[in-house]
Amino acid sequence: xxxxxxxxxxxxxxxxxxxxxxxxxxxxxxxxxxxxxxxxxxxxxxxxxxxxxxxxxxxxxxxxxxxxxxxxxxxxxxxxxxxxxxxxxxxxxxxxxxxxxxxxxxxxxxxxxxxxxxxxxxxxxxxxxxxxxxxxxxxxxxxxxxxxxxxxxxxxxxxxxxxxxxxxxxxxxxxxxxxxxxxxxxxxxxxxxxxxxxxxxxxxxxxxxxxxxxxxxxxxxxxxxxxxxxxxxxxxxxxxxxxxxxxxxxxxxxxxxxxxxxxxxxxxxxxxxxxxxx
Amino acid sequence: xxxxxxxxxxxxxxxxxxxxxxxxxxxxxxxxxxxxxxxxxxxxxxxxxxxxxxxxxxxxxxxxxxxxxxxxxxxxxxxxxxxxxxxxxxxxxxxxxxxxxxxxxxxxxxxxxxxxxxxxxxxxxxxxxxxxxxxxxxxxxxxxxxxxxxxxxxxxxxxxxxxxxxxxxxxxxxxxxxxxxxxxxxxxxxxxxxxxxxxxxxxxxxxxxxxxxxxxxxxxxxxxxxxxxxxxxxxxxxxxxxxxxxxxxxxxxxxxxxxxxxxxxxxxxxxxxxx
Numbered sequence: 001x002x003x004x005x006x007x008x009x010x011x012x013x014x015x016x017x018x019x020x021x022x023x024x025x026x027x028x029x030x031x032x033x034x035x036x037x038x039x040x041x042x043x044x045x046x047x048x049x050x051x052x053x054x055x056x057x058x059x060x061x062x063x064x065x066x067x068x069x070x071x072x073x074x075x076x077x078x079x080x081x082x083x084x085x086x087x088x089x090x091x092x093x094x095x096x097x098x099x100x101x102x103x104x105x106x107x108x109x110x111x112x113x114x115x116x117x118x119x120x121x122x123x124x125x126x127x128x129x130x131x132x133x134x135x136x137x138x139x140x141x142x143x144x145x146x147x148x149x150x151x152x153x154x155x156x157x158x159x160x161x162x163x164x165x166x167x168x169x170x171x172x173x174x175x176x177x178x179x180x181x182x183x184x185x186x187x188x189x190x191x192x193x194x195x196x197x198x199x200x201x202x203x204x205x206x207x208x209x210x211x212x213x214x215x216x217x218x219x220x221x222x223x224x225x226x227x228x229x230x231x232x233x234x235x236x237x238x239x240x241x242x243x244x245x246x247x248x249x250x251x252x253x254x255x256x257x258x259x260x261x262x263x264x265x266x267x268x269x270x271x272x273x274x275x276x277x278x
Numbered sequence: 279x280x281x282x283x284x285x286x287x288x289x290x291x292x293x294x295x296x297x298x299x300x301x302x303x304x305x306x307x308x309x310x311x312x313x314x315x316x317x318x319x320x321x322x323x324x325x326x327x328x329x330x331x332x333x334x335x336x337x338x339x340x341x342x343x344x345x346x347x348x349x350x351x352x353x354x355x356x357x358x359x360x361x362x363x364x365x366x367x368x369x370x371x372x373x374x375x376x377x378x379x380x381x382x383x384x385x386x387x388x389x390x391x392x393x394x395x396x397x398x399x400x401x402x403x404x405x406x407x408x409x410x411x412x413x414x415x416x417x418x419x420x421x422x423x424x425x426x427x428x429x430x431x432x433x434x435x436x437x438x439x440x441x442x443x444x445x446x447x448x449x450x451x452x453x454x455x456x457x458x459x460x461x462x463x464x465x466x467x468x469x470x471x472x473x474x475x476x477x478x479x480x481x482x483x484x485x486x487x488x489x490x491x492x493x494x495x496x497x498x499x500x501x502x503x504x505x506x507x508x509x510x511x512x513x514x515x516x517x518x519x520x521x522x523x524x525x526x527x528x529x530x531x532x533x534x535x536x537x538x539x540x541x542x543x544x545x546x547x548x549x550x551x552x553x
Binding site: 116 | 295303306307384546550
């Protein structure tokens with residue numbers, strides 16, 4: 001593997017759980033730690049001890065149950081969260097598709113927003129001018145709406161415009177979080193094509209999704225995250241099947257529990273019946 | 279810290295974009311737009327002139343005497359305009375990070391630029407009010423000196439910018455974690471206004487027998503007093519701050535910057551989680 005583009009070493013993030021409420025200043029200064037309403041809280045590590053390397057041109061899918069830290073991991077790679085443990089190094093700029101509407105200001109028009117967010121992500125005015133048509137075309141936004149404030153857009157329009165814009169960035173690393181789930185069928189197809197094109201250009205991509213089709217389609221490698229730990233780092237098929245196995249096991253366990261309960265109830269009923277009969 | 283400063287400098291374009299966006303949003307939404315930047319200080323000046331100038335005869339304390347060029351009205355205007363910059367920034371400071379939470383959680387930029395952009399936006403607003411000031415200067419026959427324009431004005435602006443930035447970083451960070459700050463800011467805004475010699479010339483406190491010495495010292499420990507005295511000095515050379523006041527002003531500003539910045543850096547990790 002060539003020089004890794006993304007390197008993560010022993011990543012860990014902690015959140016405080018059981019925080020009943022934020023402390024007020026009075027409590028902080030006057031009562032010190034004595035009256036901390038969160039004293040009973042414990043640290044919770046949504047992610048811990050995660051290490052991996054991703055090389056150039058790789059497409060890596062992250063799978064795992066809800067709330068196991070997949071999005072947190074992407075945020076760490078994007079640099080918008082600071083890890084409490086370990087470190088992550090990314091060589092090159094990152095194009096984050098974490099939340100598409102991000103950065104759009106509702107008061108400004110679509111055109112102004114594209115220019116603003118584009119330049120915030122490092123596009124030059126020249127690039128923006130050249131690609132503006134393409135972006136609007138891709139987003140399927142009608143000419144007459146592009147100069148309307150974004151607050152009048154439908155949520156689909158906002159997301160489409162966001163994807164169209166971010167996908168025009170030429171950053172070497174792409175992070176995609178569940179955004180393929182939005183949009184109608186025809187837009188989805190266009191997104192696929194755009195992503196295919198990007199991958200052909202040897203760009204590195206990290207994808208978080210619950211859609212196995214998407215994952216199989218794009219990713220060669222899979223990271224399976226389980227309870228905040230990196231459980232598997234293999235090809236996407238194995239990662240998905242491990243995930244599916246665990247899910248199946250869980251479902252079975254739940255079913256068993258239910259059956260047992262039902263059975264117990266039935267037994268009790270039977271007893272009642274017996275007594276009556278007697 | 280040097281590397282962070284460099285990172286902010288490399289992202290100066292982002293700051294200017296944010297500033298331009300904020301100004302655009304602000305002026306686009308209202309019909310009068312830019313006129314508001316002028317009307318607010320004018321209305322305030324009118325009210326204070328009526329109350330303090332005409333009724334309480336505060337003009338006797340104007341540095342350089344009652345008949346100093348420009349008089350009490352110019353004294354008021356030249357203090358009110360930079361005050362609006364400070365108080366506007368102070369009022370917005372608790373939300374300086376919260377309003378940008380969407381950008382902060384999706385874009386990798388040094389987070390310092392958000393407080394910086396907030397203060398800069400208000401600063402540009404202040405620059406926009408200079409025409410008003412100049413109109414008053416000409417109409418009232420205000421006079422300045424080379425020293426005033428080349429030394430006191432830039433110094434006042436630099437010190438005020440640094441102080442405001444320190445305050446904003448401090449309050450913005452704290453407010454993400456504890457929301458009490460927004461209330462405190464409203465009180466602070468009022469107290470500091472009367473404590474900073476904007477409508478009441480500082481001589482009326484410092485030369486008065488009513489106040490004990492300790493109170494006068496306390497009064498001079500407020501860096502804003504020095505800042506606004508510098509703003510006044512541009513038009514009233516007699517108002518030049520004393521060496522003691524200058525040292526508390528600059529010392530206090532540096533201290534505020536350090537406090538603001540360290541708080542910001544130390545709490546950055548938790549702030550990002552809360553946003």
